Amino acid sequence: MFIGRERELSEFDALYRQDRFQLFVLYGRRRVGKTTFLREFCKDKPCIFYSAEQSNDKLNLEKFSARVFSHYGETDLEPFASWEKALLYIHRRQSAERLVLVFDEFPYLAAVSPSVLSVLQHLVDHTLKDGKLFIVLCGSYMGFMEKEVLSAKSPLFGRRTGQLHMKPFDYLTSAEFMPGFSNEEKLTLYGAAGGTAMYLGLVNRDKTLAENIEDMFLKPTGYLYEEPQLLLRQEVQEPGVYNAVIEAIAGGASRSGEIAAKAGEEAAKCLKYINTLCELGILHKEIPFGEKSGSRKTIYALSDFMFRFWFRYVAKNRTLIETGAGGAVWRLRVQPDLSVYMGRVFETVCRDFMLRENAVGRLPFLFTDIGRWWGTDPRTRKQAEIDLVASDGKDYIFCECKWRNEKLDLGMLQNLKDKAALFGERSENARCALFSKSGFTDAVKEAARADERLMLFSMDDLMK
Incomplete structure (x- = not known):
């Protein structure tokens, strides 16, 4: 089909x-x-x-x-x-x-x-x-x-x-490959396989989420068990070095110097490998919203969810998987950590939702730029981050995206407003959007009814 x-x-x-x-x-x-x-x-x-x-x-x-x-x-x-x-x-x-x-x-x-x-x-x-x-x-x-x-x-x-x-499917089209699963399961499978058509075609609607993850990733015979390594060998001449670069990023390194040090490569040489991985669509370069290209705050991240999932859960557990312990790896190492892993996936889902809504004019204004923002809060001297900022150069929407089992409360809303205030005058009449996997408290719903500048989006809203 x-x-x-x-x-x-x-x-x-x-x-x-x-x-x-x-x-x-x-x-x-x-x-x-x-x-x-x-x-x-x-x-x-x-x-x-x-x-x-x-x-x-x-x-x-x-x-x-x-x-x-x-x-x-x-x-x-x-x-x-x-x-x-x-x-x-x-x-x-x-x-x-x-x-x-x-x-x-x-x-x-x-x-x-x-x-x-x-x-x-x-x-x-x-x-x-x-x-x-x-x-x-x-x-x-x-x-x-x-x-x-x-x-x-x-x-x-x-x-x-x-x-x-031609780019990978977004979350909503990817979900069409998964009839019979709940919305949470669809997004979790998307977070593991990404939007790549061939991988989405592997999802078996007659099996559970856990069984699908195990069959694809956590068995030596699974199609995705060796996939990142096979792709690298097919695309590049030094797969071992590229593997080290990806592993460094998957392990938390994000700036080019950090990645080079963790991968054990010279900075200039490592940057060439990073650029090639960006060309292949495995990595992407990211700068804080509003910063100019070439910013010293530039970071690199895994854009391919399959690579991200594999390096987080398969690469470190291959000995266990090859001795038949894939089921235990799922129960003890993957499932307890999925909520943390899915946080960044959910941000991408929310971004795609905003782009879809923007394309059909269902937002308060037509934004021309959207992205993550991070920087230092001068009031606390600590790093602050806003999950998504969308703007047309005049109006702004500040977004908080939470993949949690509890409902999003007023404290989270106030935290978003505090971070938005770092944008100064641009935040005074800005709109706020809250995205929540588990819904919202009654107090947040009441706040949205009283303030048209506050928008609430549940997971069901995203999946329509």
């Missing part, structure tokens, strides 16, 4: 109906669902779908030739002598009819045939632009796709007709 990506499919179909040449670039991290999406798009259309292999140029060209000849019912033609001849052949055959031509895993092809980008440039400029081909270049290595295909230095710069960075 195909879940999600309805908007993207609609936009692809609209481009297809234009009945003119298209060169579309689709990219995103592995397992996010790019290939599944393209197959769904192509299922009712004439299509040649080629997945490039980590092989040499000759074998790729031969296999592509076979795929082309199969599409046209040709049985006695020799493989194309070049990519140019292959594309010109398809162009001539499709002079009167639309065809989708997909190059999946395009970086594999470009790596062994660097000239293919220039060949495409020349053909687009002189031949293909006058035809009806719908070409899709799809790749998982985001650094390559952004630098070698999309950037100004690429031979294809200015030739593409569209692009899409």
